[in-house]
């Protein structure tokens with residue numbers, strides 16, 4: 099959850115009263131006062147999160163002590179407010195529609211993996227109509243891929259291009275590894291591994307949809323073959339007896 103510290107950012111003291119004030123200000127300015135029934139509280143540091151949205155109690159929590167600077171505290175508060183305004187948990191389309199609104203209003207939110215925790219890359223994971231989000235994601239993807247390339251280079255790591263055939267082959271491997279899993283479960287596991295889903299858990303583009311469809315077919319075929327082998331073995335066992 100922790101984000102990169104940016105140069106020149108400062109950390110000042112955060113009290114409950116200050117957080118209340120910032121919450122109220124953001125609610126009026128960026129959410130047209132729609133979060134009136136909600137509150138924000140400072141939470142104790144913990145290993146799991148720096149911000150949390152508790153829907154039942156209509157309570158947002160921010161761990162001000164763990165976050166590196168004021169801008170990250172503001173950003174985390176806005177992230178949690180976006181969950182509250184989206185009215186459902188998770189980082190799917192409803193959440194990202196709120197993020198798009200925040201970007202349109204120039205709200206002080208920085209984006210990164212905390213906003214897309216189920217993905218490993220940033221491109222094509224947000225609906226195209228959310229233009230500012232997509233623009234921000236393209237920038238993040240450029241930074242991410244540059245970092246990965248430089249890191250691999252500095253550590254003398256070999257890089258390998260993953261082909262479509264390799265991904266499809268993974269569906270077969272997964273079918274052998276997880277013989278009791280359903281085709282959908284296998285498709286989901288492989289899709290997650292190769293980042294084929296968008297933030298809502300749907301194929302992120304035509305290419306991904308095509309690979310998943312091929313993968314599902316080959317998975318079904320493999321399951322049939324496995325079952326035939328098992329049936330054949332049963333026949334032989336019966337014959338021996």
Ligand SMILES: [Zn+2]
Nearest residue numbers: 177181189212
């Ligand atoms: Zn979140």
